[in-house]
Amino acid sequence: MTDDAADGSADESLGRASYLIEGRRVLVSDLVRAGLLSPGARLTFRQRRFGQEHRAQVSADGRIELSDGQRFRSPSAAAAAATGRGPYDGWTAWALDDGTLLDQVRQSLLDTAAELPPSGDIAAEDSAVRHTRLKEARRQADAKAPVTLTVRDLLGWWGASRRGYLVTERVAAELANHGLSTVPDFAAVGIDDRVTLTGTSGDTEDEEETTEQGPVAGQEEPGESDSPRLAAPSGNEEDKGEPIQGQTVGNLPSALKGVVSVSSSASFEEVFTKMRLNGYSQLPVLSGPRNLRGAVTWESIARARYANSEAPFSDAIVAAHAVSYADHLIDVLPELERFGFLLVKDQTNQIAGIITIADVAAEYGATARPFLLIGDLDRHLRRVISEGLDLAEVVALCNPDGRRKLAAFDQLSYGDYHQVLGNQLQWDKLGWPLDRKSFIARLDELREIRNELMHFNDKDKVGDSAIPMLRNMIELLREHGG
Known part of the structure; x- marks a missing residue:
């Protein structure tokens, strides 16, 4: 919206285009310009677990100013700076004096844009329909009955059939605006893989301890921008920069298709049979879905038996390495060259697939x-x-x-x-x-x-x-x- 967007129909149309069609992320400054948030409004982030409260206020230019004078465009960056920890979903962390969360104010802005009278613009009407669908997905996520669908079907909500960098940013931004994220990250898996639309937790303190796998689509990291993973080409000062994209491990077809494994107590006969039946050259050795003990290969079997014809199966187990589905493919190539194959961990850190040099x-x-x-x-x-x-x-x-x-x-x-x-x-x-x-x-x-x-x-x-x-x-x- 423009500075006087609260009043004219032209500005209202611009608002709909900005938030719903172009798919950029809503900013605190948008809430101020729309008259939904007043400069000087006090904000509180209560950490009940630690018995701490952090205070801030909204500046005239739509930033969050902490009690020590630090100012941030991003609610998440402000929450992380206030606590010295993170990441947090700042939209569900900061609340006004009456208990209203910033996320609720954001939803009011989106609702207002979506409820404008029909303009005859097909894109605008499609965006309003999508807004309703995303609101329902958020309701189901909050009710612990989240929507699960393929990436291809998710893209269809935006009328897209593939993930170019503009489409990916638009999807990520609109999901974030509705407090939604995908598990696993929709940009890091295959187009026919399934993802779940999850909401942000009401207890944001739970999120600070789950940092191992990094953010997923729609969530925020500490920093000045509300767009940590991608920068939308909207002309907004926060959104400058080339979108950061590239092939991930999860984009490979075999990465999350499951694995055939054996335990460390397996027999050579079990390994031979499974490898021959499936045409595999290696099998991971697991103790539970998250505990990688190594792997066995035709080469490791031959070496163990060559050294000792009576060698136990444990002698054939060699080192193996696991990477995250969200890792950039180019970054794992040295490890792939070293091992010849890599096991792939999904968003829950379970071993969910395998990739090889051939893949x-x-x-x-x-x-x-x-x-x-x-x-x-x-x-x-x-x-x-x-x-x-x-x-x-x-x-x-x-x-x-x-x-x-x-x-x-x-x-x-x-x-x-x-x-x-x-x-x-x-x-x-x-x-x-x-x-x-x-x-x-x-x-x-x-x-x-x-x-x-x-x-x-x-x-x-x-x-x-x-x-x-x-x-x-x-x-x-x-x-x-x-």
């Missing part, structure tokens, strides 16, 4: 194919423009003010190709018997795919479906571009 090779191989085709497409587009059009005219279209100092076809970007080929005059000079609008529409689709790939945000393999599109475009350029 990673397949993942990066699938990622590399569309990259190679994107490079080929770039070269073909540059060639047809450089061979068929005048450089001066191209520069005039792409750099009318001269700021970019374009001086050669090699300096053109993908956006420049779109600009040039979308121009009717330049298109006519190519003399192609093709429909310009259809060609440019496909070029625009490929531009979006290219952006996702270049940001390494292709979690859901949009590149796989794009491969035929890329090949067809390249073939068309070869045929008509000479």
Whole structure:
């Protein structure tokens, strides 16, 4: 909302777009500007377990000011600073003098935006429907009957079919606004894996002792920003920065698909049978679902039996390593190279899957194919423009003010190709018997795919479906571009 958003319908429409359509996170300053929170309002964070109370007040610019003068945009950062501990969900930690939680004030703002009269804008109406669905999910989470669904179905609430960085941020922000998170993190598992929509605990002190696995989608960490995992491109001062994304261990298909294991008291016959029946090269040795004792492999069996033909099974157990499903894939590669395989822990620290070098090779191989085709497409587009059009005219279209100092076809970007080929005059000079609008529409689709790939945000393999599109475009350029 703008500073005077409490009064005009135009500002109300902007409010709906800001919180519900664009999906950015609600800030304390938004509550102040909407008149739902007054500057100078006193806040209290009561830690009943320790018999402590922490005081703060709302500043005129919508920050939380502690009694020692420290000021924070984020309620969670303020709670962590006040206690010297954390992380906390500050929205359910801080309460007004009448006992109203900041989270309740936030929900009032969202309700107001969602209840605006229908505007005829499809996106606005879809966002209002989604708001109702998220409120119901929060109610069920608070009633200890949380909604469980696949990541694919969750994305469908936003009309999305894959997790690009903008979609991921929008989903995370709207979940956070409703006090929801997903377990496991929806961005760190496969698109057909199931996640549970959980709410924040009413006793926030319980959360401070569960820090081993880190935050999940929708929760907050201490810091200045309410968007610790991703930064939304909303233009807001808190949300600057490139969204932090990338392939996680959990994005690999085998990471959370379960494991076949044996105990340390197993026999060689049991191990042989399980490995042969499943086509495995290794089995984890577990004492309970969270206690990894090691692993047994064909190589370790051979070494143990070679050293002693009567060796007990325990001699064949070798070291194994487990990583979190939420770890970035690139960060665990050294350990994968060392062990040849890694066990994967889920959000409860149970051993839930296994990944191998073959899994990673397949993942990066699938990622590399569309990259190679994107490079080929770039070269073909540059060639047809450089061979068929005048450089001066191209520069005039792409750099009318001269700021970019374009001086050669090699300096053109993908956006420049779109600009040039979308121009009717330049298109006519190519003399192609093709429909310009259809060609440019496909070029625009490929531009979006290219952006996702270049940001390494292709979690859901949009590149796989794009491969035929890329090949067809390249073939068309070869045929008509000479």
